[in-house]
Amino acid sequence: MIESLKSRLIQIFKNHSLPRWLVLFIDMSVVFFAFLIAYILRYNFEVYSFSSSVALRQAFIVLVVYTVFMLLFQSYAGMIRHTTLQDTYKLFFSSTVALVVLISITLVCRHYNWIETNFNLPMSILLIHFGAVNVFLIFFRVLVKMFYEFAIAIPRDRKGVLIYGSGDVGLTVKKVIESDPKSEYKVLGFIDDDRKLQGKKVKGSPVFSRKVLTKRFISAKEVKAFIIAIHNIASSRKKEVLESMISLGCEILDTPSFDTWLNGQLQVKHLKKVALEDLLVRDPIKLDLSRIEQGLKGKTIMVTGAAGSIGSEIARQLTRFQTGQLVLVDQAETPSYYLAEELKEKISAHKIKIIIGDVTQQANMEHLFRKYSPEIIFHAAAYKHVPIMESHPHEAFRVNVGGTKILTELAIKYRVEKFVMVSSDKAVNPTNVMGATKKICELLVQAQSRRNDIKTQFVTTRFGNVLGSNGSVIPMFKTQIEAGGPVTITHPDITRFFMTIPEACQLVLEAGFMGNGGQIYVFDMGEPVKILDIAKNLIKLSGLEPGKDIKIIFTGLRPGEKLYEELFSEGEQPLPTHNPKISIAKVEDNDFDSILLHIERILKSLYNKSEEDLIGDMMDFVPGYRTISSSVI
DSSP: OHHHHHHHHHHHHHHOOOOHHHHHHHHHHHHHHHHHHHHHHHTTTOGGGSOHHHHHHHHHHHHHHHHHHHHHHTTTOSOGGGOOHHHHHHHHHHHHHHHHHHHHHHHHHHHTTOTTSTTOOOHHHHHHHHHHHHHHHHHHHHHHHHHHHHHTOOOTTSEEEEEEOOSHHHHHHHHHHHHOTTOSEEEEEEEOSOTTTTTSEETTEEEEOGGGOOHHHHHHHTEEEEEEOOSSOOHHHHHHHHHHHHTTTOEEEEOOOGGGSBTTBOOGGGOEEOOGGGGSOOOOOOOOHHHHHHHHTTOOEEEETTTSHHHHHHHHHHTTSOOSOEEEEESOHHHHHHHHHHHTTTSOGGGEEEEEOOTTOHHHHHHHHHHHOOSEEEEOOOOOOHHHHHHOHHHHIIIIIIHHHHHHHHHHHTTOSEEEEEOOGGGSSOOSHHHHHHHHHHHHHHHHHTSTTOOOEEEEEEOOEEETOTTOHHHHHHHHHHTTOOEEESOTTOEEOEEEHHHHHHHHHHHHTSSSSOOEEEEOOOSOEEHHHHHHHHHHHBTOOBTTTBOEEEOOOOTTOOSSOOSSOTTOEEEEOSSTTEEEEEOOOOOHHHHHHHHHHHHHTGGGSOHHHHHHHHHHHOTTOOOGGGSOO
């Protein structure tokens, strides 16, 4: 019975709300009839003791005065179901000012002996009317709010949440959760670092210190989730807060920035699970924007592998600058289409050219160079999946090395100003085919940069894994967790360097306009992170317990997989740049003429070689290359 009534009330509130003009009309009616009631009360219900016509005329005068101040203070403007103390203040203030004005009018009439006019209002009736109006208007609002609160009363099976931050954003989150009948959460209180608020209540909810957050407290309060509701929080502080919460086994949600709220309104569905990136946060990157802007302004820029994780983010970053045309090359048609639609919201559509093409097709690439005359190239097209490339060394060499060779030669031929290649930390002392091909690409780009009489400046950028890239371990873990596990890890001690995709691509742009070409720029990846720790944190961020809710199993190292990655080879010396996040790998001198000839010979006879012969050629080419089976990592 009660649930049926609540359901019907919810439908009424969902489908109907009183418009402002109707609220004003109701308030005016209350003012008018309350004055007549005040007359009747004043004369002890003896209606024949006063002139009804005078009472009606005076009621209209009172109505006009009250209406003026209702309009002026907009006491009718708020939604009745969400009436707050501030709305009550407005109501009381407007009626008080109206009373003062009416008393003033009466005193003026009596001072000038205008006793017989309708403006000579009885003081007692004005006071009775003032009390009655406030009671009726406030009661009307409270009654509607009570029905609404009854209708949305939180069922017992909702998840208890604590909101971190009791400021404006936190209060908004609380209001949204409590006003959404479909919300799966109920607010148990706030967490705030402000000692002045701790132990008190904000909007009826208690405020706790982070120090009380223990597993015992969480169990006693039946807390199932935390919601981060502070927007101006520093990255390092946010990381600290998350680390204090993640071990408690609760789901952690984040409040999106204001610009993502639908029509400026936050909804429960906007609350998103905290990303792993927040736990691997580093200091914000400071870019030399003027140098980048100067290098990109008005230029035609080609991005290869543009639909991939790195290429697409480079394209997004480029929209920040006053570039000319963006020529975005990739084999994948559907991701390319989606990228184009996304970029059209940021820059003019005529500046974007989506090209479906293969960087290993010489004729196709030359056609593009002739047609678009690119001035800057960001080369991110490559096969990068280590186990797959281990089984397909011919394709890895054809695409990664062959594609780079074609593009670098065309860049020289068509006098491209800048060629920036995206490399990998797997190129350092490689133990797999993918890493070996990337190392050969680095040698190839360096060899091209040392050719005489060329205009093109060649730059190589080297960095480790990026969080959330296509084919990386993070999306795989998330999929496994959503499926209920198990989460598979190759080895309990395996570590990797990680940075976010935007962070990596910002540094690619920065490095692209350093020096005069020929350098290998290596990015500061921070400290290596254990893959096991990442898996555990992802499970905890989902509100689950590793080993209990989600099992973790170890499958053994895959072909070509290292336990750890490196950023510099043994023979490379790191040199600083003006950006502390970027170093130069000073490499040993090589016979670069022979490098180009060696690559050419392998490519010409590529498919006449067995896998063993091709890998042997790459080992001869890259002295540091050794397979996992030939060494202990």
